[in-house]
Amino acid sequence: MKKFEEYTYIRPDLQKVQSQFQEALTSFKHAGTFEEQDAAMKEIYRIRNTADTMVNLVLIRHSIDTNDDYYKNEQDIMDDLQPHFQAMESEFYKELTASSFRKELENKWGKQLFALAELQLKTFSPEVLEDLQQENRLSSQYTKLVASAKIHFDGKEYTLAQLQPFTESPDRNIRKRAGKARFSFFSERAEEFDRIYDELVSIRAGIAKKLGFANFVELGYARMNRTDYDADMVKNSGSRSGRSSSLQPKSTESARDPGWVWKN
Numbered sequence: 001m002k003k004f005e006e007y008t009y010i011r012p013d014l015q016k017v018q019s020q021f022q023e024a025l026t027s028f029k030h031a032g033t034f035e036e037q038d039a040a041m042k043e044i045y046r047i048r049n050t051a052d053t054m055v056n057l058v059l060i061r062h063s064i065d066t067n068d069d070y071y072k073n074e075q076d077i078m079d080d081l082q083p084h085f086q087a088m089e090s091e092f093y094k095e096l097t098a099s100s101f102r103k104e105l106e107n108k109w110g111k112q113l114f115a116l117a118e119l120q121l122k123t124f125s126p127e128v129l130e131d132l133q134q135e136n137r138l139s140s141q142y143t144k145l146v147a148s149a150k151i152h153f154d155g156k157e158y159t160l161a162q163l164q165p166f167t168e169s170p171d172r173n174i175r176k177r178a179g180k181a182r183f184s185f186f187s188e189r190a191e192e193f194d195r196i197y198d199e200l201v202s203i204r205a206g207i208a209k210k211l212g213f214a215n216f217v218e219l220g221y222a223r224m225n226r227t228d229y230d231a232d233m234v235k236n237s238g239s240r241s242g243r244s245s246s247l248q249p250k251s252t253e254s255a256r257d258p259g260w261v262w263k264n
Helices: 014-029 034-064 069-097 102-109 111-123 126-147 160-167 172-188 190-210 216-223 231-236 238-256 258-263
Strands: 151-153 156-158
Touching: 014 034, 014 069, 034 069, 034 102, 034 126, 069 102, 069 111, 069 126, 102 111, 111 216, 126 190, 151 160, 151 172, 156 160, 160 172, 172 190, 190 216, 216 231
Parallel strands: none
Antiparallel strands: 151 156
């Protein structure tokens, strides 16, 4: 099995990917038999999977070291490319769900594939492509900001992830000092975090409304491929309401005494 570091990254050529995709999609649409359509479908997935592999290589390598200028630049490029890949996927799903060989395809690939396709069709339209690019840029800005943390604690420098074990220490004093160090990082950068959050809320609410959703919560469930339940079902479930009422007393306590977290 190939190790992660052995994977070679090659930036996807959008025009080339689109050309290959359109050729395969044309074969899918004009297939005269189930076998022909199935073969075209496999080619579409090969093209998509190749592009997705490159997207994920950039995402992971950039997240490992956000100071790496090469992958920082590639992530910026991917932020703009991904919605174009989503547009192609949406085109394919439209043809897939309308296929005259749907029954045969369902028997081979499963009905869940079609349920996912129908759900994902609701999450994209050409009208929101530029909004999706901006959403990606803001998400990358957040990732970079969080990764920039260099927190000094007990004479050493830590990232947020490296500091986390200290916030869970059995020693109350260590937990308290680590928590203060962690929240100081966010407090000092509150203005930038608030800006990113505000812009993300705005852009996501706008995307949701353009796609016909009441709010981003509904869109979020669709993006997460929730074919078996939705936001209303979770909201009305006994487990959610039960957790809410059982947690309320502790929330009330924390509101009265901000220091309660250090007593546990």
